[in-house]
Amino acid sequence: xxxxxxxxxxxxxxxxxxxxxxxxxxxxxxxxxxxxxxxxxxxxxxxxxxxxxxxxxxxxxxxxxxxxxxxxxxxxxxxxxxxxxxxxxxxxxxxxxxxxxxxxxxxxxxxxxxxxxxxxxxxxxxxxxxxxxxxxxxxxxxxxxxxxxxxxxxxxxxxxxxxxxxxxxxxxxxxxxxxxxxxxxxxxxxxxxxxxxxxxxxxxxxxxxxxxxxxxxxxxxxxxxxxxxxxxxxxxxxxxxxxxxxxxxxxxxxxxxxxxxxxxxxxxxxxxxxxxxxxxxxxxxxxxxxxxxxxxxxxxxxxxxxxxxxxxxx
Amino acid sequence: xxxxxxxxxxxxxxxxxxxxxxxxxxxxxxxxxxxxxxxxxxxxxxxxxxxxxxxxxxxxxxxxxxxxxxxxxxxxxxxxxxxxxxxxxxxxxxxxxxxxxxxxxxxxxxxxxxxxxxxxxxxxxxxxxxxxxxxxxxxxxxxxxxxxxxxxxxxxxxxxxxxxxxxxxxxxxxxxxxxxxxxxxxxxxxxxxxxxxxxxxxxxxxxxxxxxxxxxxxxxxxxxxxxxxxxxxxxxxxxxxxxxxxxxxxxxxxxxxxxxxxxxxxxxxxxxxxxxxxxxxxxxxxxxxxxxxxxxxxxxxxxxxxxxxxxxxx
Numbered sequence: 001x002x003x004x005x006x007x008x009x010x011x012x013x014x015x016x017x018x019x020x021x022x023x024x025x026x027x028x029x030x031x032x033x034x035x036x037x038x039x040x041x042x043x044x045x046x047x048x049x050x051x052x053x054x055x056x057x058x059x060x061x062x063x064x065x066x067x068x069x070x071x072x073x074x075x076x077x078x079x080x081x082x083x084x085x086x087x088x089x090x091x092x093x094x095x096x097x098x099x100x101x102x103x104x105x106x107x108x109x110x111x112x113x114x115x116x117x118x119x120x121x122x123x124x125x126x127x128x129x130x131x132x133x134x135x136x137x138x139x140x141x142x143x144x145x146x147x148x149x150x151x152x153x154x155x156x157x158x159x160x161x162x163x164x165x166x167x168x169x170x171x172x173x174x175x176x177x178x179x180x181x182x183x184x185x186x187x188x189x190x191x192x193x194x195x196x197x198x199x200x201x202x203x204x205x206x207x208x209x210x211x212x213x214x215x216x217x218x219x220x221x222x223x224x225x226x227x228x229x230x231x232x233x234x235x236x237x238x239x240x241x242x243x244x245x246x247x248x249x250x251x252x253x254x255x256x257x258x259x260x261x262x263x264x265x266x267x268x269x270x271x272x273x274x275x276x277x278x279x280x281x282x283x284x285x286x287x288x289x290x291x292x293x294x295x296x297x298x299x300x301x302x303x304x305x306x307x308x309x310x311x312x313x314x
Numbered sequence: 315x316x317x318x319x320x321x322x323x324x325x326x327x328x329x330x331x332x333x334x335x336x337x338x339x340x341x342x343x344x345x346x347x348x349x350x351x352x353x354x355x356x357x358x359x360x361x362x363x364x365x366x367x368x369x370x371x372x373x374x375x376x377x378x379x380x381x382x383x384x385x386x387x388x389x390x391x392x393x394x395x396x397x398x399x400x401x402x403x404x405x406x407x408x409x410x411x412x413x414x415x416x417x418x419x420x421x422x423x424x425x426x427x428x429x430x431x432x433x434x435x436x437x438x439x440x441x442x443x444x445x446x447x448x449x450x451x452x453x454x455x456x457x458x459x460x461x462x463x464x465x466x467x468x469x470x471x472x473x474x475x476x477x478x479x480x481x482x483x484x485x486x487x488x489x490x491x492x493x494x495x496x497x498x499x500x501x502x503x504x505x506x507x508x509x510x511x512x513x514x515x516x517x518x519x520x521x522x523x524x525x526x527x528x529x530x531x532x533x534x535x536x537x538x539x540x541x542x543x544x545x546x547x548x549x550x551x552x553x554x555x556x557x558x559x560x561x562x563x564x565x566x567x568x569x570x571x572x573x574x575x576x577x578x579x580x581x582x583x584x585x586x587x588x589x590x591x592x593x594x595x596x597x598x599x600x601x602x603x604x605x606x607x608x609x610x611x612x613x614x615x616x617x618x619x620x621x622x623x624x625x626x627x628x
Contacts, residue, residue, distance in 0.1 A: 075601060155446070255470050
């Protein structure tokens, strides 16, 4: 194993980059803007230049670099071929690994961004020391990454780990962004929690501080639940039950050691972790009931950690 | 790779054994009784003797044998340690690999029996030529095996592939054998299909030949559905919808190339395959909608094929 590795997290507005020692230390992290003009033709040259400059700055020879791992917001096939990139539609379908590697002269591997975050949390975050992991990001949507024996599952169509699209309600009356109905994402995301809250407020006359907000956010619901607001608690219980059901189902597939909750919603902390764990135990196959749970700990750096971990191929 | 391998399928009443050429040809198959007396202490010696005799019969030297793969009805850890064996309770928890290997002088690996069937179908059956597979057995219960890159997932507690225990109804009013409620097994098994049929007969006055049976079986329901009996069709549609939902959920986890339906219920054939595929497409993440479907083709030999495939470790 060479001494250094780069992790890159390609977002819609900024590209996050990290220079790591392969033993697991983040030496430097920085950002560059995501230039989307002309179908994103400057994106890979920008990343290549930024990495080359960083090597000069730290006086590191290319031969001391194991490689670059890059997480992208889209489906990735065979660790290099990007099928379609969310927010970068014009980017088309092409071999990101080959192109970026040609620009920078260092091996490159590519992974879906949620999968990168899963690898990062396994390497140095909430699942450190484990190699069989379910990672779920709870944000505006619900994403995830499934790790088996230290490798992230990618699947035949780049759709492994799309756990936000597990169907949990067949009688749903609204559609998910994917076009189908009843996806987990519609109930366990920040958006889903707020939807549940408004539904309960409409159907209930119970007193609750939830009514005092002009524009509710998921974090308000969790804050009030922590204060003991009974309606807020009911909202969170609905979400725990949905997410616990889905995670118990995933456990019947891969039976992991640990389930890690990340994304903006996971800032709710222990109340969320314990609520989801409790629902999980209710629905889990008995042998898997005692599966570990933890909170993600790398925040927005999970992607760059995961990129670096990806290229290490250990 | 050596020239020969044995596959063993340890059932509650008989042990099935197969001698294979590792290129994929079944040379001979036979059965011995499962002697369960004295906590099954004769089971492994019986298997060892039977294999030794077969080697003599075919004049094969032990050094030409790659090994023995054995499927057992229980949770298996690390490819050798059996945690608890269904129908062989007294057997206890022990290292089946080490013990059988010591008796017979050939390397042994152990796998759960449903997982063995999955490997067999991947090697020479309904998923031949594929390496990312969901295998589901629809019998008295519902079992399965999840294969990623040619390896069957076993999980942290030996519970990977327990897809019969994915929860598909949180409002279920009866319990599964596992102690929980709402498991797929309660709806998509032969037992579940019959339960659905009696429920519909109770609630409906529609004319149907289903009423003519003293003791309905799942195959009667499929036979009548094929003849166009509308109530029987409704029963099968309920089962397709449940199974399709669960399989679409599993696809959001591992995103396989192919889904194989096996077990006694799969003898219903094309009507089942097309019904489940149609429901799957309704609930699948769009990128995975076109996942292949096939029927298992090895029948009761799937387990011995899978045992032999397991020991080949390719």
